Amino acid sequence: MRLFQKTNFNFIKHRRIAYVVSLLLLVTGMISLFTKGLNYGIDFKGGSEVVIRFQKSVDVGSVRSVIDQAGVRGSVKQYGMERAVLLRTDYHGESADLKGLITRALAARIPGNAAEIVSIQAVGPSIAADMKWSAIKALGAALIGILLYVSVRFEIKFATAGVIAIFHDVLTVLGLFSILGGLFDFMPLEVDQSIIAAFLTIAGYSITDTVVVYDRIRERIRGQKPSEYERIFNESMNQTLSRTIITSGTIMISVLVLFIFAGPAIRGFAFAMFAGIVVGTYSSIFVAAPIVFDWQQRSKAAIKLRGA
Amino acid sequence: MKNNQFKLILIVVVALVSVWSIWPTYRDHELSTRLSSFRSSEDSLKFAIDHRTEIEQARDKSLKLGLDLRGGMHLVMEVDLFDLIEQKAWNKDARFQQIMASVRSSATNSGANPVELLATEFKKQNIPLSRYFYDIRNSDQEIIDKLNKEAQDSLVRAKEIIRNRIDQYGVAEPLIQTQGARRIIIELSGVTDETRVRKLLKGTAKLEFKLVREPEALLRAIESVNSMQAQAPSAPADSAKAPVTASRPSGRKLSEVIGVMKNGLVFTPEYARDYVASVLNREDVRARLPQDTELLLAAKPELTEKGEKYYPIYLVKKTPELTGGVITEAKATFGSQNVQPEVSMSMNDEGTSKWARITGANIGKQIAIVLDGAVYSAPVVQSRIPNGNSVINGISGLDEAKDLEIILKAGALPAPVRILEERTVGPSLGSDYIRAGLLSMIWGFAAVAIFMIIYYNKAGLVADSALVLNILVVISVLAGFKASLSLPGIAGIVLTMGMAVDANVLIYERIREELAEGKSLKSAVEAGYNRAFSSILDSHVTTLAAAFLLSQFGVGPIQGFAVTLMIGTGASLFTAIVVTRVIFDLLIGSGFMNEKSFG
Numbered sequence: 001m002r003l004f005q006k007t008n009f010n011f012i013k014h015r016r017i018a019y020v021v022s023l024l025l026l027v028t029g030m031i032s033l034f035t036k037g038l039n040y041g042i043d044f045k046g047g048s049e050v051v052i053r054f055q056k057s058v059d060v061g062s063v064r065s066v067i068d069q070a071g072v073r074g075s076v077k078q079y080g081m082e083r084a085v086l087l088r089t090d091y092h093g094e095s096a097d098l099k100g101l102i103t104r105a106l107a108a109r110i111p112g113n114a115a116e117i118v119s120i121q122a123v124g125p126s127i128a129a130d131m132k133w134s135a136i137k138a139l140g141a142a143l144i145g146i147l148l149y150v151s152v153r154f155e156i157k158f159a160t161a162g163v164i165a166i167f168h169d170v171l172t173v174l175g176l177f178s179i180l181g182g183l184f185d186f187m188p189l190e191v192d193q194s195i196i197a198a199f200l201t202i203a204g205y206s207i208t209d210t211v212v213v214y215d216r217i218r219e220r221i222r223g224q225k226p227s228e229y230e231r232i233f234n235e236s237m238n239q240t241l242s243r244t245i246i247t248s249g250t251i252m253i254s255v256l257v258l259f260i261f262a263g264p265a266i267r268g269f270a271f272a273m274f275a276g277i278v279v280g281t282y283s284s285i286f287v288a289a290p291i292v293f294d295w296q297q298r299s300k301a302a303i304k305l306r307g308a
Numbered sequence: 309m310k311n312n313q314f315k316l317i318l319i320v321v322v323a324l325v326s327v328w329s330i331w332p333t334y335r336d337h338e339l340s341t342r343l344s345s346f347r348s349s350e351d352s353l354k355f356a357i358d359h360r361t362e363i364e365q366a367r368d369k370s371l372k373l374g375l376d377l378r379g380g381m382h383l384v385m386e387v388d389l390f391d392l393i394e395q396k397a398w399n400k401d402a403r404f405q406q407i408m409a410s411v412r413s414s415a416t417n418s419g420a421n422p423v424e425l426l427a428t429e430f431k432k433q434n435i436p437l438s439r440y441f442y443d444i445r446n447s448d449q450e451i452i453d454k455l456n457k458e459a460q461d462s463l464v465r466a467k468e469i470i471r472n473r474i475d476q477y478g479v480a481e482p483l484i485q486t487q488g489a490r491r492i493i494i495e496l497s498g499v500t501d502e503t504r505v506r507k508l509l510k511g512t513a514k515l516e517f518k519l520v521r522e523p524e525a526l527l528r529a530i531e532s533v534n535s536m537q538a539q540a541p542s543a544p545a546d547s548a549k550a551p552v553t554a555s556r557p558s559g560r561k562l563s564e565v566i567g568v569m570k571n572g573l574v575f576t577p578e579y580a581r582d583y584v585a586s587v588l589n590r591e592d593v594r595a596r597l598p599q600d601t602e603l604l605l606a607a608k609p610e611l612t613e614k615g616e617k618y619y620p621i622y623l624v625k626k627t628p629e630l631t632g633g634v635i636t637e638a639k640a641t642f643g644s645q646n647v648q649p650e651v652s653m654s655m656n657d658e659g660t661s662k663w664a665r666i667t668g669a670n671i672g673k674q675i676a677i678v679l680d681g682a683v684y685s686a687p688v689v690q691s692r693i694p695n696g697n698s699v700i701n702g703i704s705g706l707d708e709a710k711d712l713e714i715i716l717k718a719g720a721l722p723a724p725v726r727i728l729e730e731r732t733v734g735p736s737l738g739s740d741y742i743r744a745g746l747l748s749m750i751w752g753f754a755a756v757a758i759f760m761i762i763y764y765n766k767a768g769l770v771a772d773s774a775l776v777l778n779i780l781v782v783i784s785v786l787a788g789f790k791a792s793l794s795l796p797g798i799a800g801i802v803l804t805m806g807m808a809v810d811a812n813v814l815i816y817e818r819i820r821e822e823l824a825e826g827k828s829l830k831s832a833v834e835a836g837y838n839r840a841f842s843s844i845l846d847s848h849v850t851t852l853a854a855a856f857l858l859s860q861f862g863v864g865p866i867q868g869f870a871v872t873l874m875i876g877t878g879a880s881l882f883t884a885i886v887v888t889r890v891i892f893d894l895l896i897g898s899g900f901m902n903e904k905s906f907g
Binding site: 270 | 384503727731744745765814853873
């Protein structure tokens with residue numbers, strides 16, 4: 001089976017449209033980031049999360065009022081699981097007290113529907129600050145590491161464009177999280193440790209697709225005149241289009257399966273991965289290679305090749 | 309072909325080792341299914357005894373599930389190094405307290421080293437550290453080094469003591485490790501009574517024997533504190549009219565919540581205990597008391613005839629006569645009337661002789677047994693105790709007595725600890741997660757495998773067999789290195805399935821191109837593998853790098869994801885490139901494959 005027969009898109013000619021689309025995506029995301037901000041999970045904000053499961057289905061509003069009257073300040077939402085609600089409240093040093101308070105209040109006020117606290121997560125503010133800091137360090141280290149590796153394997157123009165594409169991908173997904181954060185009950189899209197895991201995986205993967213295109217350009221450009229570059233770039237991108245999309249496709253299958261089956265704890269991660277792979281595939285064709293091409297046109301020097 | 313023979317042997321070895329490593333996991337599962345299938349408990353017990361070694365071996369070598377899957381507690385605790393520093397300081401004056409308070413508050417939101425923070429603050433105020441610490445002749449740097457050493461030691465000691473306590477409480481395979489300069493990570497699986505465990509871990513267990521001052525001194529001290537309260541402007545004028553409620557005693561004067569009985573006993577009702585405790589802890593209140601004394605509350609309330617609960621208050625000498633360090637043995641028992649649980653303790657030689665001297669010199673007086681700042685009991689000394697025995701009573705239940713026994717035996721923590729992070733997953737949610745994880749693995753594999761067959765035909769089948777081997781390798785490495793599988797770890801495996809076939813996609817697309825150019829099957833395969841290699845290597849290295857960084861920064865659950873992703877990506881370099889290549893060589897040689905086999 002083949003999804004793509006011989007294609008002949010003129011990617012380079014229409015690259016400015018792609019630049020505008022990318023800029024729009026990024027700017028919208030950034031505006032949302034600066035005005036609305038991110039919906040941080042307790043990993044980075046500190047606080048307590050309690051998942052309460054009931055025996056029978058329960059009205060979230062009534063649970064909310066019971067918990068409110070018990071004197072626990074916080075938010076109660078539907079959890080992405082049957083008959084379960086999620087209580088989010090400030091950090092309590094003693095989650096045992098919190099647990100007792102909730103259990104007693106629910107048993108007294110919602111009789112005949114046994115409530116069980118199935119999980120408690122409590123993160124103190126000092127640890128949350130530490131985790132945030134180490135997440136930033138890890139992301140920074142990943143970008144520097146990838147820049148170094150790609151600049152060893154390719155020349156600096158390719159490497160820089162590749163890293164720009166990674167920034168593009170991660171920032172777009174971050175913007176998406178800011179825009180969509182808190183809109184859906186079944187996936188709150190909070191930025192927590194698992195989302196950082198997704199970002200790092202996206203950063204690692206974004207370059208994969210880009211490298212496939214780069215490899216082909218490098219293979220074909222050897223000994224060619226600069227006037228031929230536009231044709232070679234276009235042909236290379238068309239020739240690799242099928243594999244770029246199929247490789248993303250297989251991962252997309254995995255990510256979709258995770259989104260559907262792996263439960264609420266993984267859903268945010270799966271969504272971030274999904275968005276990251278879509279944007280990553282787009283950026284390797286429409287951002288990374290065109291930037292190399294534009295840069296090349298401006299510098300006028302022939303491409304110096306490195307590596308195999 | 310000789311080369312291929314070597315590769316073939318390698319593949320068979322890898323596959324066998326993987327199966328061998330996963331085998332105990334399978335046996336463990338099978339045996340526990342058998343165990344739970346018996347009708348009567350006698351039958352299952354008999355089976356368990358008959359197959360004991362086999363069951364134990366299988367369990368020991370099987371793949372461990374993470375805390376989120378089997379239920380358990382993950383705790384991050386912090387040793388309060390400020391408390392330790394305060395313990396080490398002498399000659400503490402108001403200036404010192406003020407500096408400590410400011411450093412303490414600035415440190416709440418950072419992981420910075422308290423010793424360094426304190427040193428900077430002292431330097432800023434131009435006070436030499438030697439004014440409060442160690443010897444006056446020590447330089448600042450010497451004192452910083454000493455304090456840092458103390459801090460380091462106390463962390464290790466705290467870890468050992470916590471390990472002792474957990475071991476004696478009895479939790480299977482606890483994981484206890486230090487992180488950074490002041491944190492301890494504890495992972496306990498299958499804990500049913502979290503509240504009890506939490507208390508067990510947090511109790512400092514600072515045991516002290518303190519002389520109780522005479523009742524007249526106590527009354528004078530209470531009066532003195534009350535009179536100071538009367539002058540205090542902080543008490544609102546209308547507070548006296550407010551109804552007595554449990555939740556708001558804080559606006560009241562101390563004299564309203566402290567009563568004196570005819571026999572000289574001073575007490576406070578249950579609802580006011582926290583408030584009274586906080587007032588008694590205040591620095592200005594402490595300063596009003598006679599030299600070297602302090603007011604302490606009882607740990608347990610006493611009941612009046614009407615059933616009201618009240619807590620006695622004691623005035624004791626601040627300097628303890630003896631501390632818990634001399635305790636060698638502790639045992640939870642029932643007391644003389646066989647109803648009240650108590651803990652009896654024995655002391656080492658030094659403690660025994662001291663205890664004999666102290667009890668001998670104070671016959672007829674009360675000695676308070678103080679644990680973590682609360683008076684458990686204050687018996688009147690009847691006679692000299694020569695054998696180093698003592699008893700803690702005033703304990704409400706046998707569980708508490710047993711926990712006290714554990715804590716006393718394991719020793720006191722060098723400084724108080726706080727829980728910074730807690731993640732608890734109940735077993736019912738854990739089994740839901742297991743189901744979700746299994747479903748994702750099955751569907752993930754099925755979807756990717758079927759896609760590859762539809763898209764690449766027979767070649768897809770070859771990629772799928774490499775994928776099976778890849779998953780086997782990941783699970784066997786986890787089992788072999790005794791790493792545990794968590795839900796994020798499963799997510800990593802599912803993601804790896806999608807990524808592992810990528811290498812094959814790159815190779816197959818290249819082969820298709822080479823075939824389209826009219827090359828023979830054999831040389832197309834050859835060219836496909838050679839030319840796709842550089843892209844495959846690049847993509848694997850970048851993914852590995854990202855996963856490695858993630859495993860370095862991540863805690864707990866995220867590390868599980870990073871580790872499986874790393875193993876999976878590494879393994880796919882072998883399975884997708886070497887394994888499929890050998891299979892192709894064999895299949896093409898046998899005529900099973902032709903130009904159409906790549907779809």
